[in-house]
Amino acid sequence: MRGESMARDTKKPTVKQMQALLAEMTTTLEQQNQMLRVVFAECDKLNMVMVRMLEAQGLLHKEECSECGFKINTPLLEDIALPINCPACEHKLRDEEE
Numbered sequence: 001m002r003g004e005s006m007a008r009d010t011k012k013p014t015v016k017q018m019q020a021l022l023a024e025m026t027t028t029l030e031q032q033n034q035m036l037r038v039v040f041a042e043c044d045k046l047n048m049v050m051v052r053m054l055e056a057q058g059l060l061h062k063e064e065c066s067e068c069g070f071k072i073n074t075p076l077l078e079d080i081a082l083p084i085n086c087p088a089c090e091h092k093l094r095d096e097e098e
């Protein structure tokens, strides 16, 4: 430790400054991660609410891929077409509508 950290260039950050900066960056990253977790949890909740509401209104088309068993929920709303291929395995579910 002795002498090693003595920077010739005074503009060069000291080890202490670097550590402080690193700690600050780590804290920021942790805060961002925490924020992302909250956002994802909220999205999940919203998605669940949407699916339940659509289901209750009879506006949810449920199907299961005959190939891989993937469960596909599609809202029966205007301009939302039923998927032609399974999102999981690309298996063809139906003929393309023209």
Ligand SMILES: [Zn+2]
Pocket: 065, 066, 067, 068, 069, 070, 086, 087, 088, 089, 090, 091
């Ligand atoms: Zn599939």
